[in-house]
Amino acid sequence: MFLGLDLGTSGLKGILMDDAQHVLAEATHPLSVSRPQEGWSEQSPADWLRATEAVLGALAAHDLSKVRGIGLSGQMHGATLLDASGDVLRPCILWNDTRAHREAVELDGDPQFRQITGNIVFPGFTAPKLVWIARHEPKTFAKVSKVLLPKDYLRFWLTGEHVAEMSDAAGTSWFDTGVRDWSDALLSATNMRREQMPRLVEGSEVSGVVRSELAARFGLGRDVVVAGGGGDNAASGIGVGVVKAGQAFVSLGTSGVLFAANDGYQPDPASAVHSFCHALPDTWHQMGVILAATDALNWYGRLLNTDVADLTDALGDLAAPGKTRFLPYLGGERTPLNDAAIRGAFIGLEHATDRAAATRAVLEGVTFAIRDCRDALAATGTRIESLLAVGGGSRSRYWCQAIATALGTPVSLPVAGDFGGAFGAARLGMMAATGAGAEIATPPTISAVIEPVAALSDAFDAGHARYRAAALAIKGLT
Known part of the structure; x- marks a missing residue:
């Protein structure tokens, strides 16, 4: 064991x-x-x-x-x-x-x-x-x-x-x-x-x-x-078998991470992309990192004194982004802004903004921040051919479908079970004890593949453009 x-x-x-x-x-x-x-x-x-x-x-x-x-x-x-x-x-x-x-x-x-x-x-x-x-x-x-x-x-x-x-x-x-x-x-x-x-x-x-x-x-x-x-x-990458170029995962935990494995070292500091060693010899990885993912959703739940699962489960099918926007910069931001002083905001609030609209805005804000990370990684030449979702936020099908649609990439969900850091750590313990190598870091069985909603692709592109404009405006105020 x-x-x-x-x-x-x-x-x-x-x-x-x-x-x-x-x-x-x-x-x-x-x-x-x-x-x-x-x-x-x-x-x-x-x-x-x-x-x-x-x-x-x-x-x-x-x-x-x-x-x-x-x-x-x-x-x-x-x-x-x-x-x-x-x-x-x-x-x-x-x-x-x-x-x-x-x-x-x-x-x-x-x-x-x-x-x-x-x-x-x-x-x-x-x-x-x-x-x-x-x-x-x-x-x-x-x-x-x-x-x-x-x-x-x-x-x-x-x-x-x-x-x-x-x-x-x-x-x-x-x-x-x-x-x-x-x-x-x-x-x-x-x-x-x-x-x-x-x-x-x-x-x-x-x-x-x-x-x-x-x-x-x-x-x-x-x-x-x-x-x-x-x-x-890196341990989560081992846990979900993201160890080769083209493989990636998105982690919706306290922070949000878009993690892509690289066969070689290819830094691009100006992009605010993290270029780190992987947990296996002679391998590296890149990450786009946002400081608040489920942290933002949990903050919103506390504000409403409502369990976040109740908020997300009530949303139904994926909807086009509305006028209300949320910037998830509760404690600054890393990729791509690199700004410790920037803070979050709700923008575009109106009489029609109800609880569901505000909840969607929070999920969309984190989603668009992850898209910013994807764009930053792509600018360095990193390709994403397969994408897994892990972390507590991946339990929300709505959120995963928003990410799939915003990135134009199917999102695979592992079969029931945790394939994150603890599982990757156990695999590394197995390697150390037995002499096994990367061959044991296989991808998990997939329980579902969340496809992008093609009919909403243009709407999410437009929503991301509005988000970026709002982010730059807020950055100019800090």
Whole structure:
């Protein structure tokens, strides 16, 4: 058996997978986010450990003594700071925290960052956060012995090893993405040193062995290996078998991601497309990223004090976009705007705007933001021949059909089950434990293919044009 742990923003999920890659059991534990100031987003790493203990405790009912390998997946970019004793120095600054926007602009103005990393320095990336810490919390900065990404803090707890892997490290702004190694030049530019970085492995390689006391506590066998794993989206790519050029998936989670696998490294930083290493050796991927997908829908549901499933289930058949538009920039935006200050808006409200119209506008706003990502990827030469939908938002057929129509591409839905980060992590754990390679990262069985509604294609093109005009107008006001 193999275990996958996925440390998300809103919760930690664990799945247990057998040798035939069937999911035997799963467990989740919720997590909350602290927002002490506008634009800030933090979590306590101690909460991650409590969540992991709860998930492992729940899965222990299924005899974990047969587990041979564990894989890790998790939210990217978070700055988890440890002192020389391995103690956490402060709450982790998360991926959707924008406090370091000035520091990001400064680093991005140094040409070597885009040249070496292949990416814009976004405020949510790790390096600008450490520059912010140095300026605003110098006593903390002086004590930093190691910087770990969120899932790699779980690894430290599990194994006692300071290790990262290529897909997650590529999102720090300290990483030479083409060479697949830390960049001493970029570390030096932020007053950091290589010894403060974790050791690097590929996602399918062994990073360590579970500590004996933890193995005994949760009923694990001896010498259970922990794979390098992957950042949440790279691990999801492994989970849904998106590992070759032409394959892609759209993830409708807290954030929204359009993920396309690449056979080679083809960066285009100016497009605000993310060019990262994949979780397999000698492979890369590109992503268009929006900061609020289901996060936007959940915000809207809270505003109406209504369950979001009730809102989306009541919509019926796909309709043409109306006059009401929604911009999902609740905490800034990445692709293609790269704007930490931009904020969301409802535009075109009128007497005829009812709950259904506003709900459609929210779904369309996220859909058009994903289309912006598709256009940005296409401009780099990345092609999308097949598209899967994953994440909580993919449960809405209406939303998936809107995306299919806006992109002019059929959207495939996996058969019932979760093929996201936790499943991909379990697959990486299997690779590390058995020596298997990419051949086990097969696409899931498809339960349905959502076709574009051809009759609404022109209407969605026009709706996207109105959305883009509104986005540019709002950007001009920030």
